[in-house]
Amino acid sequence: MTRLVEVPAQFDDRSFDQFAGAFAAAAADGERLLFDAHAAEWASPYGLVGLLAAGQAARRSGAADKPLLTAPTHGEVLSYWARAGFFREAAELFEIHGRVPKPKAEDESDVLVPVTAVRAAEDVHAVVSKLQQRASAILASELGLDPKATMGFAMALSEACQNIVEHAGTSGWVAVQAYHWRRTLARRVVVIAVADAGVGFRHSLEPTQGKRFGARWGDAAALEAALIQGVSRFRDPGRGQGLAGIRRYLARWDGKIAIRSGTARIAIVPPWDDDVPLKDGLPPFPGAQVLIIIPEQGSTTR
Amino acid sequence: MIQHIDVHAVLQESVAGVYADLVTRPTGRVVRERIERAIVPAAHAGDVTIARMDFAGVGCIDYSCADEIVAKLVQGRPAVLVLSGLSDGHREAIEPVLARAGLAALIEEPGGTLDTLGAPAAAAVLVEELVARQLAVRMPGGSIALTLA
Numbered sequence A: 001m002t003r004l005v006e007v008p009a010q011f012d013d014r015s016f017d018q019f020a021g022a023f024a025a026a027a028a029d030g031e032r033l034l035f036d037a038h039a040a041e042w043a044s045p046y047g048l049v050g051l052l053a054a055g056q057a058a059r060r061s062g063a064a065d066k067p068l069l070t071a072p073t074h075g076e077v078l079s080y081w082a083r084a085g086f087f088r089e090a091a092e093l094f095e096i097h098g099r100v101p102k103p104k105a106e107d108e109s110d111v112l113v114p115v116t117a118v119r120a121a122e123d124v125h126a127v128v129s130k131l132q133q134r135a136s137a138i139l140a141s142e143l144g145l146d147p148k149a150t151m152g153f154a155m156a157l158s159e160a161c162q163n164i165v166e167h168a169g170t171s172g173w174v175a176v177q178a179y180h181w182r183r184t185l186a187r188r189v190v191v192i193a194v195a196d197a198g199v200g201f202r203h204s205l206e207p208t209q210g211k212r213f214g215a216r217w218g219d220a221a222a223l224e225a226a227l228i229q230g231v232s233r234f235r236d237p238g239r240g241q242g243l244a245g246i247r248r249y250l251a252r253w254d255g256k257i258a259i260r261s262g263t264a265r266i267a268i269v270p271p272w273d274d275d276v277p278l279k280d281g282l283p284p285f286p287g288a289q290v291l292i293i294i295p296e297q298g299s300t301t302r
Numbered sequence B: 001m002i003q004h005i006d007v008h009a010v011l012q013e014s015v016a017g018v019y020a021d022l023v024t025r026p027t028g029r030v031v032r033e034r035i036e037r038a039i040v041p042a043a044h045a046g047d048v049t050i051a052r053m054d055f056a057g058v059g060c061i062d063y064s065c066a067d068e069i070v071a072k073l074v075q076g077r078p079a080v081l082v083l084s085g086l087s088d089g090h091r092e093a094i095e096p097v098l099a100r101a102g103l104a105a106l107i108e109e110p111g112g113t114l115d116t117l118g119a120p121a122a123a124a125v126l127v128e129e130l131v132a133r134q135l136a137v138r139m140p141g142g143s144i145a146l147t148l149a
Helices: A016-027 A045-060 A073-081 A086-093 A119-140 A147-168 A200-217 A219-226 A241-252 B007-014 B025-038 B061-076 B088-100 B119-133
Strands: A004-005 A031-036 A068-070 A095-097 A110-118 A173-180 A185-195 A256-262 A264-268 A285-295 B002-006 B050-054 B079-086 B104-108 B115-118 B134-137 B142-148
Touching: A004 A016, A004 B025, A016 A031, A016 A045, A016 A119, A016 A285, A031 A045, A031 A119, A045 A086, A045 A110, A045 A185, A045 A285, A068 A185, A068 A285, A073 A086, A086 A095, A086 A110, A095 A200, A095 B119, A110 A147, A110 A185, A110 B007, A119 A173, A119 A185, A119 A200, A119 B025, A147 A185, A147 A241, A147 B061, A147 B088, A173 A285, A185 A241, A200 A219, A200 A256, A200 A285, A219 A241, A219 A256, A219 A264, A241 A256, A241 A285, A264 B142, B002 B007, B002 B025, B007 B025, B007 B050, B025 B061, B061 B104, B079 B088, B088 B104, B104 B119, B115 B142, B119 B134, B119 B142
Parallel strands: A004 A031, A031 A068, A068 A095, B002 B050, B050 B079, B079 B104
Antiparallel strands: A110 A173, A173 A185, A185 A285, A256 A264, A256 A285, B104 B115, B134 B142
């Protein structure tokens, strides 16, 4: 039997919990999954890399065949998913149904880094290099970021990707895009989305942090330890600086970071956003999903 | 003696592909190990090797590489390190890493004057030590200069 997982029509970090709930319910008995995105109207980079992570998890869950994916039917949506590099990565994970266009050459696209697999340190080098080639002008001219901020953005991207290499125990994906953020902000933003279906923060940190937290230990405590306290699973005191560095960078440029792992989600919320700092008891989803948003500079008060 | 280390060149020798960015811990580890091997120890007891690490041509440095290269070299003390060719972006990565570890390093400004980067207390100790060993002198105006050319 095939179980259906509906992809939300507007698929982003807000609707991800709905998707995670559908995924958790459908994946419970190890049957083959069908991810139905035919009615998708829009997907953020977070939605796209999250969908790949779900495909990765579904392949591991015991079903003999690749999970199925019905591609969006709306032409513009399909075109964007192709342009964003989604189908190139999805082809390895899903049996795709529907007409998939060939991606056009990258030109004036807002896709600064298309959906790219991160498996090893070399991939992080390639992603950072690609960002620097394509993004400097957009970050400076469209977002009004000081040119100095471009390097900090590359640092943030590098550290976010390294979390996959160092902690996930599997591969993951990253995508970087500039677009108009209508929700709460109504201005241009650049977004880094990183997702994997690996072991997640709780499992990664448990050997070194579990006892310290005692009964409080769980996904939320693990995220708090990593993002707020800067702890690492490594005993080297020099470790654990990546997320702290990202936080410093975001504080300077009024940015946001949100990390979802397991059943919890933590966020550093800037004044222009209405997210909550910590959510627990969410539908379980494997691995970690990271969202970083840098807004166009200027007045970002709501 | 002052040794010159071209960090960009070391990076090129260390990674497959032509990349200008010092990113990821594995890359940082390989670059540091190459630098450690390249630093020639002082010939006589009491002599000091000064290594000028030139970051010109290096794109982005992330925190992992800043820790793996600069902080661990400062801790290991194979030589007195002078960081040169640093951009503002490089400093933004290196400074908090050194400060968190309670370390400091010398940096060479574009005009050739020296300053310190990292934890203030460690920076004061570093300068005192260099002056006491006559490796550096305090200049009028508060800057410092190496006594070796």
